[in-house]
Amino acid sequence: MRRSSKKSSSSAPAGQTKAVSKEVERIDQLFYTYADSSSGMVDPEGIETLCSHLEVPHTDVRILMLAWKMGCEKQGYITLDEWRSGLKTLRADSISKLKKAFPEMVQEVTRPSNFQDFYPFAFRYCLTEDKKKCIEIPVACELLNLVLSLQFRPQVDKLMDYLKYQNDYKVINMDQWMGFLRFCNEIIFPSLDNYDPDQAWPLILDNFVEWLRANKN
Amino acid sequence: MSGGGPPRKRNFKIEAFKHRVELDPKYAERTWKVLEHAIHEIYNHNASGLSFEELYRSAYNMVLHKYGEKLYTGLQSTMTWRLKEISKSIEAAQGGLFLEELNAKWMDHNKALQMIRDILMYMDRTYVPTSHKTPVHELGLNLWRDHIIHYDMIHDRLLHTLLDIIHRERMGEVINRGLMRSITKMLMDLGPVVYQDDFEKPFLEVSASFYSGESQEFIECCDCGNYLKKAERRLNEEMERVSHYLDAGSDAKITSVVEKEMIANHMHRLVHMENSGLVNMLVDDKYEDLGRMYTLFRRVPDGLSTIRDMMTSYLRETGKQLVTDPERLKDPVEFVQCLLNEKDKHDKIIHVAFGNDKTFQNALNSSFEFFINLNNRSPEFISLYVDDKLRKGLKGATEEDVEAILDKVMMLFRYLQEKDVFEKYYKQHLAKRLLSSKTVSDDAERSMIVKLKTECGYQFTSKLEGMFTDMKTSQDTMRDFYAKKSEELGDGPTLDVHILTTGSWPTQPSPPCSLPPEILAVCEKFRAYYLGTHNGRRLTWQTNMGTADIKATFGKGQKHELNVSTYQMCILMLFNSADGLTYKDIEQGTEIPAVDLKRCLQSLACVKGKNVLRKEPMSKDISEDDTFYFNDKFTSKLVKVKIGTVVAQKESEPEKQETRQRVEEDRKPQIEAAIVRIMKSRRVLDHNSIVAEVTKQLQARFLPNPVIIKKRIESLIEREFLERDKADRKLYRYLA
Numbered sequence: 001m002r003r004s005s006k007k008s009s010s011s012a013p014a015g016q017t018k019a020v021s022k023e024v025e026r027i028d029q030l031f032y033t034y035a036d037s038s039s040g041m042v043d044p045e046g047i048e049t050l051c052s053h054l055e056v057p058h059t060d061v062r063i064l065m066l067a068w069k070m071g072c073e074k075q076g077y078i079t080l081d082e083w084r085s086g087l088k089t090l091r092a093d094s095i096s097k098l099k100k101a102f103p104e105m106v107q108e109v110t111r112p113s114n115f116q117d118f119y120p121f122a123f124r125y126c127l128t129e130d131k132k133k134c135i136e137i138p139v140a141c142e143l144l145n146l147v148l149s150l151q152f153r154p155q156v157d158k159l160m161d162y163l164k165y166q167n168d169y170k171v172i173n174m175d176q177w178m179g180f181l182r183f184c185n186e187i188i189f190p191s192l193d194n195y196d197p198d199q200a201w202p203l204i205l206d207n208f209v210e211w212l213r214a215n216k217n
Numbered sequence: 218m219s220g221g222g223p224p225r226k227r228n229f230k231i232e233a234f235k236h237r238v239e240l241d242p243k244y245a246e247r248t249w250k251v252l253e254h255a256i257h258e259i260y261n262h263n264a265s266g267l268s269f270e271e272l273y274r275s276a277y278n279m280v281l282h283k284y285g286e287k288l289y290t291g292l293q294s295t296m297t298w299r300l301k302e303i304s305k306s307i308e309a310a311q312g313g314l315f316l317e318e319l320n321a322k323w324m325d326h327n328k329a330l331q332m333i334r335d336i337l338m339y340m341d342r343t344y345v346p347t348s349h350k351t352p353v354h355e356l357g358l359n360l361w362r363d364h365i366i367h368y369d370m371i372h373d374r375l376l377h378t379l380l381d382i383i384h385r386e387r388m389g390e391v392i393n394r395g396l397m398r399s400i401t402k403m404l405m406d407l408g409p410v411v412y413q414d415d416f417e418k419p420f421l422e423v424s425a426s427f428y429s430g431e432s433q434e435f436i437e438c439c440d441c442g443n444y445l446k447k448a449e450r451r452l453n454e455e456m457e458r459v460s461h462y463l464d465a466g467s468d469a470k471i472t473s474v475v476e477k478e479m480i481a482n483h484m485h486r487l488v489h490m491e492n493s494g495l496v497n498m499l500v501d502d503k504y505e506d507l508g509r510m511y512t513l514f515r516r517v518p519d520g521l522s523t524i525r526d527m528m529t530s531y532l533r534e535t536g537k538q539l540v541t542d543p544e545r546l547k548d549p550v551e552f553v554q555c556l557l558n559e560k561d562k563h564d565k566i567i568h569v570a571f572g573n574d575k576t577f578q579n580a581l582n583s584s585f586e587f588f589i590n591l592n593n594r595s596p597e598f599i600s601l602y603v604d605d606k607l608r609k610g611l612k613g614a615t616e617e618d619v620e621a622i623l624d625k626v627m628m629l630f631r632y633l634q635e636k637d638v639f640e641k642y643y644k645q646h647l648a649k650r651l652l653s654s655k656t657v658s659d660d661a662e663r664s665m666i667v668k669l670k671t672e673c674g675y676q677f678t679s680k681l682e683g684m685f686t687d688m689k690t691s692q693d694t695m696r697d698f699y700a701k702k703s704e705e706l707g708d709g710p711t712l713d714v715h716i717l718t719t720g721s722w723p724t725q726p727s728p729p730c731s732l733p734p735e736i737l738a739v740c741e742k743f744r745a746y747y748l749g750t751h752n753g754r755r756l757t758w759q760t761n762m763g764t765a766d767i768k769a770t771f772g773k774g775q776k777h778e779l780n781v782s783t784y785q786m787c788i789l790m791l792f793n794s795a796d797g798l799t800y801k802d803i804e805q806g807t808e809i810p811a812v813d814l815k816r817c818l819q820s821l822a823c824v825k826g827k828n829v830l831r832k833e834p835m836s837k838d839i840s841e842d843d844t845f846y847f848n849d850k851f852t853s854k855l856v857k858v859k860i861g862t863v864v865a866q867k868e869s870e871p872e873k874q875e876t877r878q879r880v881e882e883d884r885k886p887q888i889e890a891a892i893v894r895i896m897k898s899r900r901v902l903d904h905n906s907i908v909a910e911v912t913k914q915l916q917a918r919f920l921p922n923p924v925i926i927k928k929r930i931e932s933l934i935e936r937e938f939l940e941r942d943k944a945d946r947k948l949y950r951y952l953a
Contacts, residue, residue, distance in 0.1 A: 133935065175934050175941070182946055200904035200947050203927045 024084070026093035031083045042078040053095050054102075061146045062102055065109045068121050075125050110151070122147050123177045134171035137163050144180065152184040162208045169204055176202045245284045248275045249291050255336070256295050259329045269336065277339045285344030292337065296357065300326075300364040308370045316378055319371070320399050323361070330357035362407045366415060375400075379416060380423050386458070387427065397462040405464050417467055421474055424455075428478035436483055440493035442506040448479040449509060472516075481517040488527050495527050499566060507570035521576070529580045532563070536588030540595065549594075549867050553602035557625055560585065586632040594873070596639035599629055601867065603665065604646040611657050619661050627668050634920045637887075638880050640677060643669075644723045647681060651688050652715060652762055673917060683721035691715045698746055709739045716747070717759070729758040730783075731808040733790040760784065761813065769829065772849030779829065780859045784809050784817045789829070797846045800839070815839040820860055826853060827860045888921055888929045896939060896951040903948050904930075 034046040042050070051058040070086030072078055090105060092098040109118050122143060126135045135143070141160045149156045159180065169176075179202040187195050192213065197206045255272050258264060279288045303322050310318035334341060334353040341353050351359065365371055379400065386392045404412040428451070435444050452475050459468040487510075488495045498507050514520030536559070539545060545552050563581050571577045589595050603626055611619050633639055650656045662685070670678040695713055699706070717724065732740065744756055763783035767790075770776050781789065787807040791798060798806070804814060818839045822832040831848040832839075868876065891914045895907060902910075907930065908923050915921050930949065933939045942948035 173935055175931060178941075198905055198908075198923075200930075200941065200949065202931060203924065206924075206927070 023088075023093050027084055027087045028080070030087070030093065030095070031078075031080055034078075035080075040080070042083070044076040047076060047078070054099055056102075059146070061150075062106060064122055064125070064146060065105055065118065067125060068109065068118050069105060072125065075128075119147060119181050120174065120178060123174055131171070134173045136171055137169070140172040140177070148181070148184060152189075155184045155189050158190075158212060159208065162211055166204075166207065166211070168207065172204075176204050179205050245279060245282065245287060248279055249284075249287060251275055252279075252288070252336070253291060253295055256292070256329075256333060257299070259332050260299050260325070262325075264332060272336045273338070276337050280340045280344050285340055285348070288337070288340055289344065289348075289350060292333070292353070293356070293360075296333075296360050297364060300360055304365050304368050304371060307365065308368075315374060316382075316396055316400065319365075319375065320396060320403070322365075323399075323403050326357070326361055330354060333357070358407055362411060366404075366407065366411065372415070376415065376419055380420060383420070383458070384423075384427070387454070394462050401463055409466075412464060417464075417470070420467075421470055424471060425474050425478055428475055429482070432479045432483060436486060441487050441490045441495075441498070441510075442493060442503065444483075444487060445506065445509045445513060448475075448513060451475055451479060452513075476513075476516045480513050480520065484514065484517070484520060484523050488523055495524060496531050499528065499531065499563070502562070502566065504566065504569045507566060511571050511574075521574070525577055525580050528577070529584050532581065532584035533587055535559070536584060537591055540588055540592040546592075546594070546598075549598035549601040550605045552598050553626075553629070556585075556589070556629060560625070560628065582632070585629075586634075589629065589632045590634045593635070593638075593877075596633055596635050597642045597868065597873075597876075599626065599633070600639055600642040600646050602626065603643070604650065607657055607661055607665070608650060608655050609657060611661055616660070619658070620664065623661070623665055623668060627672060630669075631672065634916075635880075636673065636677075637883065637918045638877075640918075641723070641876060641880055641883075644681065644684075647684060648722055648724075648762075651684060653764060680721045683718055687717050687721065688715060694747065698743060702742065702746060706739060706742065710735055712739050712743055714743055716756070724759055724762065726757070726759075727761050727810060728808075729760045730787055731806065732758075732760070732783075733787060736786075736790075760787075771851050775852065776856075777851075777853060778857045780857065781821075782817065784813055785821055785860060788814075788817060788821065792830075792847045797844055799844045800841050803845065818843075818845065821845075822848075824860075827858060829858075829860070884919060884921065884925070885929060887915060887918070888926055889933060891915055892926070892929060892933060893938060893951075896949065899951075901942060901948050901950050907949065 031042070034042045034050050036043045036046060047063070048058050051060075051063060056062055066086065067075075067078075069089060070078060070082040072082050087093060087098065090098065090101040092101050108114055123135065126139055126143060127133070141163055144156050144159060163172075183201070183205055190212075192209055195201075195209050197209065252272060252275055255267050258267060276288060279285065303326070307315070307318050307322055330353070334357075337353050344350070345352050350356075366375065379397070382392050382397060401412070401416065404416050431451075432448070435447055439447065452472060455471045455475055456468060459465065459471060463471075495507075495510070497503075498510070510524065511521070514524055539552075539555060539559070545555065560581075567573060567577045567581065603623075606622060606626075611622065614622075630636070630639065647662075650662075656662055666678050666681055666685075669681075691714060694716060698712075698714075740758065747756060748754065760783045765781055765783055765786035767779050767781065767786055768776060769779055769789070779789070784807070787809065788803055791803060791806050795802075800814075800818070803809075803818070804811070807814070809817065818830070818832075820827065822828055822830040822845060823837060823839075829848050829851050831846045831850075833844045833846070888911060891911045892907060895910045895914070896902060899906075904927075908926050911926055912921055912923075930939065934941065934949075937952055939949050940952055942950050
């Protein structure tokens with residue numbers, strides 16, 4: 001997970017310093033338009049406002065990707081450092097620039113090397129104070145839809161059906177979450193020819209495959 | 218020698234005659250004629266008139282004077298001519314005399330050959346080897362072979378005659394074995410190839426078709442046992458035939474023909490024969506037939522495996538029916554006895570008829586293992602069987618009998634896959650036996666524990682042994698209690714406390730019921746005493762497990778001593794202050810849990826001969842609206858009446874589910890411990906290997922389900938004992 005650096009901005013060549021510090025100033029200013037004054041962070045309300053300005057629904061996957069870029073630790077909240085590092089990397093210091101940066105950001109995230117990092121990040125992002133290791137099935141379904149449906153629509157559809165149907169598990173843990181991605185990447189769908197339950201697949205996927213095979217008729 | 222001059226040194230030489238002693242060719246011809254004449258005379262049985270010395274010398278001279286070739290060729294042609302004459306006379310022989318004539322002439326020829334060879338010995342030793350000719354004796358045999366045996370007219374007839382004689386003997390006729398012996402020996406003498414080509418091969422072919430026909434005939438009309446008897450008889454016959462008049466080398470060949478035609482070709486049909494095949498033999502303990510089948514089938518490839526496979530499938534089928542028959546399952550003790558009987562029966566068959574063949578023993582074991590585990594109540598039932606035996610079945614038995622029965626039970630135990638289930642039940646049943654003092658022999662109990670320990674290790678039996686220790690310790694404690702506190706206790710009820718170490722005993726904790734005041738008082742005194750001498754312990758009365766002996770006086774003054782459970786005692790004591798009580802009154806007064814209360818009331822009011830209470834209404838079941846009265850009119854022939862309900866019995870469905878659930882719960886940590894142990898030593902391992910290793914480690918106790926193993930692995934991953942390898946997600950890695 002990319003962590004935001006807690007240090008303040010490092011030294012830069014003299015000529016650029018002015019331009020850079022101007023950028024930093026604008027970024028910071030932008031931050032404070034959304035941040036809540038008492039907490040010093042952007043809170044869920046602020047995020048909603050941000051989304052409406054960006055003209056992207058706050059349930060859109062791009063907001064999640066943005067959170068990844070920023071390295072947000074807590075769902076629904078953005079700290080100044082996180083904001084800074086995110087927008088700096090995206091080279092955006094205004095809403096319009098931010099918006100323009102989105103297509104490239106999506107491309108970047110979907111590259112396999114980055115996706116391997118983004119995907120578990122999405123899971124961790126959904127963890128809460130009381131549920132530190134698992135997320136509930138409905139949340140997991142939504143998340144799967146958000147994160148994987150572009151690349152693996154048929155698998156995601158079936159998986160969502162199954163997760164809602166079964167009652168062996170009420171929550172999903174990180175191991176199972178990672179298993180889903182591995183499944184989509186490695187298993188031929190919908191034939192499932194190369195799936196072997198004697199391999200180390202999480203049990204929930206063994207059950208899923210069995211359910212799929214039984215319901216083929 | 219030349220003279221003059223000094224003598225020169227020379228080697229002394231002896232020189233042969235300078236002039237050749239030429240033998241007059243006419244002389245050679247004359248000499249040959251003499252020898253030729255002699256040969257004829259020998260064949261004419263006129264040898265006595267000849268001079269051996271003279272003939273020898275003649276032959277010698279011929280060879281010496283380089284007429285060896287003439288001699289040899291002469292011999293050849295003379296003998297050939299002679300044999301041709303002989304063949305005509307043999308050919309002329311009629312019917313049965315053919316063989317005799319042949320044999321007689323053969324004898325003659327041999328005698329003649331010997332004499333001729335003696336005469337021509339010098340040629341045999343000098344001319345023959347140097348000219349690479351066949352020695353005389355061998356020549357004689359070859360000529361006989363070529364001109365007699367291979368002579369068309371004789372050859373076929375000879376073979377036919379021999380085969381015909383053998384056939385007649387097979388059909389029961391008595392034949393001239395000596396003559397046969399002589400003929401076959403002749404063939405062998407002529408060379409093994411002659412014997413084989415001119416007799417043995419056709420003999421084997423004819424025999425094969427003979428036995429093929431006969432076996433077909435037999436199998437249509439005989440039952441399995443009789444067929445085997447006939448096959449055995451024929452086999453022995455052939456072996457005897459060989460030993461009497463065939464060459465020893467034919468033994469293996471003819472027996473394999475019989476084996477093939479009579480046994481191998483009909484194996485399956487025999488084994489599967491209805492009403493007389495293998496299964497019937499097994500069922501009816503036909504040791505002799507089975508033994509015969511074993512010895513015969515052992516001779517042919519796949520013979521034994523045919524028997525073994527059939528036996529295995531029969532055992533599995535019968536066993537399966539036995540363990541799934543609901544009628545049988547009603548009585549667990551009978552059920553197990555049936556299993557033991559089946560085992561005994563088949564052990565005996567293998568011992569008596571199959572010569573203790575290990576492969577058959579293994580087949581028996583694997584069959585039993587297969588079907589015993591088909592019924593998941595087998596562990597419980599075997600424990601109940603042992604319980605019955607230790608409770609009363611072994612009463613009066615000698616030590617050897619006890620050992621024998623327990624050893625047999627251990628054999629069944631070994632077949633169990635779920636030994637941990639057995640352990641759970643054994644513990645329960647043992648607890649009941651110990652607490653109600655219902656064991657027939659302490660030694661028998663101990664012996665069983667030792668056997669289990671030998672089989673499964675110390676861990677299996679440590680808690681069981683703890684139970685015995687508790688019983689002993691309790692005895693000592695009670696003794697001390699009464700020694701020290703007898704004055705204080707005075708006339709109150711006598712207490713006998715068993716102090717059970719939690720963890721060793723399979724107690725189901727339940728809140729104590731409400732004890733009658735007299736009992737409570739003495740219990741408290743004991744508690745105070747015990748805690749006084751044992752620091753830091755906590756005692757909880759297990760009122761669901763105790764018993765009580767109470768004296769009751771009924772309407773007409775009859776006194777009885779009732780042996781009841783603690784719960785029942787509490788209920789009955791209530792009737793000291795009231796003649797009639799409702800269900801609700803009793804429930805309140807005793808605080809006994811509803812299920813147990815109903816069961817107790819049932820045994821106190823609804824069982825004939827034990828109805829110390831009377832119930833209104835008189836229905837069979839207990840309802841919460843019932844009222845109970847002390848049964849004044851109770852009678853019993855016995856002074857001591859037992860109404861307790863602590864006997865071990867087959868569990869009800871819900872109880873069974875509960876026990877099984879507890880077993881599953883117990884298995885989880887065992888599986889996890891095994892996984893962690895394995896991963897700790899191997900560090901990195903793939904999924905299948907873990908499953909295999911875990912199964913191997915735990916198989917002495919139970920057969921773990923691979924799905925459960927996977928679940929446990931995932932749980933361990935979640936708790937960060939293991940992780941998936943980052944590079945290869947098929948591997949697991951141990952996290953230190």
